[in-house]
Amino acid sequence: MEGFSPVATDMIKTLKRKFVTAKQMPPLFYLWLGPAWVLLGLSRLVILTVTFKRFAHWLGMHDGLAPRTPVTTEEQAKRARAISSAIIVAAKFAPWKANCFPQAITARLILGVHNIPYALFFGLMRSKQEEDLGEIKAHAWVVSGRVNVTGGRSFGQFTSVGCFVSK
Numbered sequence: 001m002e003g004f005s006p007v008a009t010d011m012i013k014t015l016k017r018k019f020v021t022a023k024q025m026p027p028l029f030y031l032w033l034g035p036a037w038v039l040l041g042l043s044r045l046v047i048l049t050v051t052f053k054r055f056a057h058w059l060g061m062h063d064g065l066a067p068r069t070p071v072t073t074e075e076q077a078k079r080a081r082a083i084s085s086a087i088i089v090a091a092k093f094a095p096w097k098a099n100c101f102p103q104a105i106t107a108r109l110i111l112g113v114h115n116i117p118y119a120l121f122f123g124l125m126r127s128k129q130e131e132d133l134g135e136i137k138a139h140a141w142v143v144s145g146r147v148n149v150t151g152g153r154s155f156g157q158f159t160s161v162g163c164f165v166s167k
Contacts, residue, residue, distance in 0.1 A: 025085065028083065028086075029085050032087075032110055036106055036110065037093065040096075043101070059105070059164040069145060070117030070119055070144065070145060076145065077144065079114055079116055080145065080147040081147055083107065084149040087106050087150055100151050103140075103150040104141060106150075108142060111149065111166070116144050119163055119165045120141075120165075121151075121162070122161050122163075123141070123158025125158045
């Protein structure tokens, strides 16, 4: 790209790459991008204002500590991946804290609308860093079949302390 500064050239390449990626996203991604952003905010508000005991029943059926995942069809898995992408992108642009817990609640709500089976897990891990030794880290994640909807690949890092599954 002659005539452009190196910074402008890099920016143009980045925009082209993002445009190509955007064209490849399924329509369901765009359908849920805006609502996911709003649901992330509402989920954060619920977390800050309502006790867990009062809204836990909305997360699904309590399934104890069993780390198991529901079986999904290929179509459900495809939808779960699109929903996952929408939540992750929406969380990046949220002006509030949109960490794992609001993302998990949002995923549960959207998957529920589509009748896609899910399992929402809560886990704990003792910090391995010397300066934080003894500190316990908490995490929430959602899976649907083989799709890690939110929270990444958390089974190997966190010990499951609670699980809610779709009804």
